[in-house]
Amino acid sequence: MIATDTVYASGTWIVTKGREEEFVQRWTEFLQWTRSAFDELGTAQLIRDKETPGHFVSFASWKSVEALRDWRSRPEFAERLSACRALCDEFRGSSYTLAAVV
Structure with missing residues (x-):
């Protein structure tokens, strides 16, 4: 059975060479x-x-979409995400739900 309450945050990071x-x-x-x-x-x-x-690639599971939204709304989130992105040439992040389990 698929847990429908769990939500996932994931990011694809292309880090500047040497960093x-x-x-x-x-x-x-x-x-x-x-x-x-x-x-x-x-x-x-x-x-x-x-x-x-x-x-x-980063991947994190969250117990609820509300918790994920709360995390992303915090000033500390923006500061820490920016610190990581400063070392990158590219970044793409998004939210996901589980589609299948094998």
């Missing part, structure tokens, strides 16, 4: 703040493309 480790550190700090401020955060992961080391 990858700094990006990982900033993203980790961003999500550590998130974990400490929001009980509704499920899991958060950052994966890295083996063939293109500057390409990352």
Whole structure:
């Protein structure tokens, strides 16, 4: 059975060459703040493309869309997201719901 209340936040990050480790550190700090401020955060992961080391995908589960919206509305969210984006050539983020489980 698919959990319909869970919502997911995901981002695709193209990090400026040479800034990858700094990006990982900033993203980790961003999500550590998130974990400490929001009980509704499920899991958060950052994966890295083996063939293109500057390409990352972040993925986080949230217990409700309201919690995700609250997170994104905070000034601290904007500050921390901007700190990560400052190290990137491109970024795209969005919200998702589960479509299938195998």
